[in-house]
Amino acid sequence: MPVKKQPVSVLVVIYNAALDVLLLERADHPGYWQSVTGSREGDEDLRATAIREVFEETGLEAGLYPLTDWQLQNSYEIYPHWRHRYPDGITQNTEHVFALQLPDRIPVTLSAREHLKFEWLPWQDAAQKVFSPSNRVAILSLPSRSLSC
Numbered sequence: 001m002p003v004k005k006q007p008v009s010v011l012v013v014i015y016n017a018a019l020d021v022l023l024l025e026r027a028d029h030p031g032y033w034q035s036v037t038g039s040r041e042g043d044e045d046l047r048a049t050a051i052r053e054v055f056e057e058t059g060l061e062a063g064l065y066p067l068t069d070w071q072l073q074n075s076y077e078i079y080p081h082w083r084h085r086y087p088d089g090i091t092q093n094t095e096h097v098f099a100l101q102l103p104d105r106i107p108v109t110l111s112a113r114e115h116l117k118f119e120w121l122p123w124q125d126a127a128q129k130v131f132s133p134s135n136r137v138a139i140l141s142l143p144s145r146s147l148s149c
Helices: 046-058 078-087 121-130 132-142
Strands: 008-016 022-025 036-039 065-078 093-103 114-123
Touching: 008 046, 008 132, 022 046, 022 121, 046 065, 046 093, 065 132, 078 132, 093 132, 114 121, 121 132
Parallel strands: 008 093
Antiparallel strands: 008 022, 008 036, 022 114, 065 093
């Protein structure tokens, strides 16, 4: 039986100096686009979770680039069709927001079991394309939070 997910996750908005944002299309829900996301494993710290998830989902070494913990948490209800991944009775998740600035649009290597495609989009377009409200808010705040501003 697979290990159940912790209701503690990271959202990592990956962007470049032009504020283009990397989006990934979910394999389990085609048409659902998002930034890198994933649950904490064991007792790893949240920065380690962000670095691991970026590598697992994109092949990028997050430690080579500026990775910023925005010290922002979002609590939200887990979509019913994903609750089976969590321990019984868990309906809420706490998401911690990070941002990773790359020097340019860098090709990525997707995890085929997690994602179908990737796209680099201007931040305004990326915000409109993501399905998650918290992901949208994070992308919309990118101009005021980015290292390039």
